[in-house]
Amino acid sequence: MFFLALTGALTLTAADSSALEATCKKLEEAKSYSFQLEQTGPGGGASAQNRGMEGKYIADKPCLLKRGDQMFYCHGSDIVLQTQRGKGPWKKLNLEKDFEDTAKSEGAPSRGRPERPGREREAPRGRDGKRAEGGGGDRRGGAGGGGGFDPAQFRKTLKRIVMTPFPHRLLEVIAKAGSEVDRKDSGGTTTLSGDLPSEVATEALGLEKSEGGPKLEGSFVAVSKDGVLQSLELTIKPKPREDGKQQRDGGERKLTYTISEVGSTTFDVPVEAERLFEG
Numbered sequence: 001m002f003f004l005a006l007t008g009a010l011t012l013t014a015a016d017s018s019a020l021e022a023t024c025k026k027l028e029e030a031k032s033y034s035f036q037l038e039q040t041g042p043g044g045g046a047s048a049q050n051r052g053m054e055g056k057y058i059a060d061k062p063c064l065l066k067r068g069d070q071m072f073y074c075h076g077s078d079i080v081l082q083t084q085r086g087k088g089p090w091k092k093l094n095l096e097k098d099f100e101d102t103a104k105s106e107g108a109p110s111r112g113r114p115e116r117p118g119r120e121r122e123a124p125r126g127r128d129g130k131r132a133e134g135g136g137g138d139r140r141g142g143a144g145g146g147g148g149f150d151p152a153q154f155r156k157t158l159k160r161i162v163m164t165p166f167p168h169r170l171l172e173v174i175a176k177a178g179s180e181v182d183r184k185d186s187g188g189t190t191t192l193s194g195d196l197p198s199e200v201a202t203e204a205l206g207l208e209k210s211e212g213g214p215k216l217e218g219s220f221v222a223v224s225k226d227g228v229l230q231s232l233e234l235t236i237k238p239k240p241r242e243d244g245k246q247q248r249d250g251g252e253r254k255l256t257y258t259i260s261e262v263g264s265t266t267f268d269v270p271v272e273a274e275r276l277f278e279g
Contacts, residue, residue, distance in 0.1 A: 024171035041253035163206035
């Protein structure tokens with residue numbers, strides 16, 4: 001009694017993840033939200049390529065992403081953007097077909113790796129957690145184009161952006177992992193925290209699961225107010241190697257999602273982008 005009166009908070013520890021599932025469900029039921037994502041550590045920083053991003057999500061509609069001064073519209077595994085930083089022609093890319101030859105990025109294997117005999121390639125997930133229709137396809141060269149568009153470097157950046165999952169998708173996979181969750185309630189604010197399994201930490205960074213990729217671990221802190229998610233913070237780092245050596249993907253990363261406009265987010269998709277999605 002004295003402890004509760006002193007802190008004004010209740011701390012619970014549960015083996016299940018029902019509180020996370022409830023938070024995820026409420027966010028999905030809202031049908032829309034906006035977020036800002038800031039990253040520190042390897043792959044984060046002040047450069048235009050590595051600074052955080054903004055996003056707007058509306059269910060069953062292409063989502064809007066902004067990184068630096070470049071805007072993208074994504075739906076499933078399709079990406080539509082206006083080249084030359086919003087001054088050139090519009091272009092549509094597909095995460096599976098147009099990114100197969102993207103070079104390995106921070107330990108992530110290339111999508112152009114040989115497939116195992118008898119195994120059909122699974123279509124990748126976009127940031128909204130949806131997969132493209134069908135499985136893999138034939139390799140169809142680059143996504144290059146005129147007008148100053150650099151396909152090699154830009155596709156490498158785009159791939160990491162679209163493979164980094166949305167907050168509601170992260171909550172979903174964390175909840176399904178079944179890790180132990182710590183809960184603290186105080187004045188209508190609920191804080192949920194726990195460990196991130198390796199596969200969840202890998203997906204959070206937009207990397208592909210691979211035996212040759214980095215082995216990661218981490219933790220999460222999700223803060224909600226009256227059941228509505230306000231922020232989600234992930235801390236991810238390489239697992240210690242048995243031989244004591246540092247993994248090549250060394251360094252701790254911190255990803256912080258700040259959620260806003262839950263249930264009231266609106267935006268328009270340009271007519272040019274809508275035509276490419278429909279085509």
